[in-house]
Amino acid sequence: MDGRASFRRIAAVLGVSEQTVAHRYRKLRESGAVRVVGRLDPCYLGHAEEWVLRLRCAPSATLAVAKALAQRSDTYRIQLASGGTEISCHMQTSDQRARDTLLLDKLPATRQVTSIEAHQVLRLFRGGPDGWHTPIASLSPEQVTELTPPPPDPVPLDLDDGDRLLLGELAHDGRTHHAALAASTGWHESTVRRRITHLRASGALYFGVDFDEHLLGYSSHTLLWISVNPAALDAAGAALARSPQIAHAAATTGPTNLMATALCSSADALYEFITTQIGSMPGIQTVQTAPVLRIVKRAALL
Incomplete structure (x- = not known):
């Protein structure tokens, strides 16, 4: 929370x-089961684009390519799917030159990469600051309310070098103590505390929690690539975001226009979710499923 x-x-x-x-x-x-990561919300800063790369590789090279992508600071949520021949990689960057170098030069020059699709995220329905709050029966509604931080009040914000240094430290470990952050930034501890509060209140900074969903009984982790009638896209994305099985959902460019990550307790639970909930949504045309075999990188954790 x-x-x-x-x-x-x-x-x-x-x-x-x-x-x-x-x-x-x-x-x-x-x-390595849990890690807290401080992240910038590009919606409030207006400088970053988010892309989802869908790569197909020779089976013997898939893991090596995924690990190379994981070393980049602008990538996250890197997963191996579809029997180990497909890589799904999220990329958030404000450096168009770095993006183009990866998409137009480095990946095409990698002979083991046989197919490249790059989908730009147009709207995020679930994910980022509005992260997946896994349903946990042991927490009462009152406890959830007590643990939930107040919603941000978005305001324009200019970051200085001190802010960037602070955010870099929080991206490595979102629970770093104020005293350690003061030492790394050269600020007084009270200044660090006040600046974090301000960045969170403005909506620019949020704290994501990387955790191993298997610990909570979610054994089926599946990528969904969905084609939706454009007139029904917004309603379908909002409906997906309300589903407790959905950890991430976004409208994208590309041959499909809605992608999502589903976490279910079993293959049978996934079947029920696809046939009853997704299948009943108006405007759904096709659904592609890609079971995730391995997570190479979460928000920041390798």
């Missing part, structure tokens, strides 16, 4: 000790 909520606040809401929360978080963090 809030990646930067203090251990004291989480403990008070859950009715356990602060030491228990801190111990369990450190254990999950050290094992």
Whole structure:
């Protein structure tokens, strides 16, 4: 609900000790199961584009290509799908030259890459600041309310070099202590605290939580590429975003115009979701499914 909520606040809401929360978080963090990442919301800053790359590769080269993409600072959510021959990679960048170099030079020059599709994200229905809040029965509605941060009040914002340094540190670890952030930025600790509060309140900064969904029983992770009648696209995207099975949904350019990530407890649950919920939406023309075999990179975690 809030990646930067203090251990004291989480403990008070859950009715356990602060030491228990801190111990369990450190254990999950050290094992790679959970990581909090500070991210910029391009909607409020107006300088970045988001793309989804869909690459097909020779089976023997897919993992190597995915790992090379994962080393880039402008990529995230890199997944191997469709029996290991397909890579799905999200890219967010304000550097058009870097984007064009990757799409027009580097990838085409990689002989093991047999097909390249680049879909620009036109509208985000689920994801980013409005992340997937997995339904957890152990949290009451009152606890969810107590843990949910206040909504931002979007305002124009100009970032200076100090902000960029601060955001770079939070992108590495969104729970870095104020004292450590003060040391890296050269600001006073109170200034760091005040600036983070301001960036969050303006909507420019949000804290995403990378976590292994298998720990919560979601064994079926599937990419959906959907063709929708243009007149029904907005309604279909909004309906998908309301579905608890959907972790990410966006309208895109390309041969399909709506993509989503579905997390289900089993293959049978995925079948039910596709046939009953997606199948009943007006305007749906085709649905392509690509089961995810391996996640190479989440928001920032390799």
